[in-house]
Amino acid sequence: MVCASWAQAFNDATTPLRWNTPADRATCTEPGSALWVEAGRAEVCIRYFAGGALEHAPVVIVMFHGDRTTEMNRAPQAIAGNTLAAKVNQARALTKRVGVPLVIVARPGTYGSSGDHGQRRQAQEFIALNGALDQLRERYGIGQFVLLGHSGGATVAAALLTLGRTDVKCAVMTSGAFSLVQRAQMIRQSKGLPSRPGRDTNGLLHPYDPAQHIAGIAAAPTRQLYVIGSTGDQIAPFALQEAFFQALMRAGHQAHLIKAQGVPTTFHQLRHDIGLKTAAQCAG
Numbered sequence: 001m002v003c004a005s006w007a008q009a010f011n012d013a014t015t016p017l018r019w020n021t022p023a024d025r026a027t028c029t030e031p032g033s034a035l036w037v038e039a040g041r042a043e044v045c046i047r048y049f050a051g052g053a054l055e056h057a058p059v060v061i062v063m064f065h066g067d068r069t070t071e072m073n074r075a076p077q078a079i080a081g082n083t084l085a086a087k088v089n090q091a092r093a094l095t096k097r098v099g100v101p102l103v104i105v106a107r108p109g110t111y112g113s114s115g116d117h118g119q120r121r122q123a124q125e126f127i128a129l130n131g132a133l134d135q136l137r138e139r140y141g142i143g144q145f146v147l148l149g150h151s152g153g154a155t156v157a158a159a160l161l162t163l164g165r166t167d168v169k170c171a172v173m174t175s176g177a178f179s180l181v182q183r184a185q186m187i188r189q190s191k192g193l194p195s196r197p198g199r200d201t202n203g204l205l206h207p208y209d210p211a212q213h214i215a216g217i218a219a220a221p222t223r224q225l226y227v228i229g230s231t232g233d234q235i236a237p238f239a240l241q242e243a244f245f246q247a248l249m250r251a252g253h254q255a256h257l258i259k260a261q262g263v264p265t266t267f268h269q270l271r272h273d274i275g276l277k278t279a280a281q282c283a284g
Helices: 004-011 084-098 123-140 152-162 180-190 238-250 271-283
Strands: 034-039 042-050 059-064 102-105 144-150 168-174 224-229 254-259
Touching: 034 123, 042 084, 042 123, 059 084, 059 123, 059 152, 059 271, 084 102, 084 271, 102 123, 123 152, 144 152, 144 271, 152 168, 168 271, 180 238, 224 238, 224 271, 238 254
Parallel strands: 059 102, 059 144, 144 168, 168 224, 224 254
Antiparallel strands: 034 042, 042 102
C-alpha cells in the first residue's frame, strides 16, 4: 500500500517523474495527467501532458517523443524537464504554436509512465499506447487525432495506425525507425559490429515492426500520412523510410514522402520544425 504522502508527492507538479517503474494503480491518480490502461494481459499507467483544453475538441495533436536511452540511465532528478509542470509547459508552448490542443503522451518507462523503456518497440508498448488513446477519447470526447512522432515516436505513430485506428485524421512520422531488424543490421554493419540475426537495435527478438503490419491500417480515403526524413540520416536510414512510404502507397493509402534537411552530424534531427508544422497544417 502506498502511503498518502507519496501519492501526494507523485501528483506534485515539481516532483521528478519516475522512469522504468512497475505499474502501481495507487500512484496513477492525477486526473488530468494519468491513465490506467488494461493492455492485453498487463496493466500500465500512462502519463500525458495536455497543452490546451481537450474537452470535446474536434481535433487533438498527440505527440510521441523519440527514444530516451540516455535519460533512462540517469536519476529522475537529473533529467531535464522531467516534472509535470515542465511537460505541461512544453505542451502549452507547442499548443500555442500549432493553434489546436496538443497533448504529449509519454511512452512506457518514460516521464512517469510505467514500464521498461528498454523493452521499447515490442508489441506491448504499442498496445498500451493504443489503449491510452482510447481512454483519452472517452475521457474528453475528442473527435479525431493527428499523430505526430519523431524517430521512435514515429514508429509509435505507425504502429498505432497498424492497430486499425479509425479516429486518425493525419499522421506525421519524421525520421522514423522502420524495418527494425534490417535497420539494426545496417547500423551494426556501418559500425563494423558483428551481425545479430533477428534482433533489433535494442538486442531484442520479435520487435513489432509497422512495416510488417501495414495490412492492419484501416482504409480512410481522406486521411493523410506523411513520412518525412533526411536522405543522410545515420540513425534511421532513409532508404527504409522510403520503403515504408512505398508500402503505404501500394496498400492504397494517401501517403506523402518529404525529403527534409537534417542537422549534422547524424542528420536525424530535422530543421525548421517540419514535423510540427506539417501536423499543424493537417490539424487545421
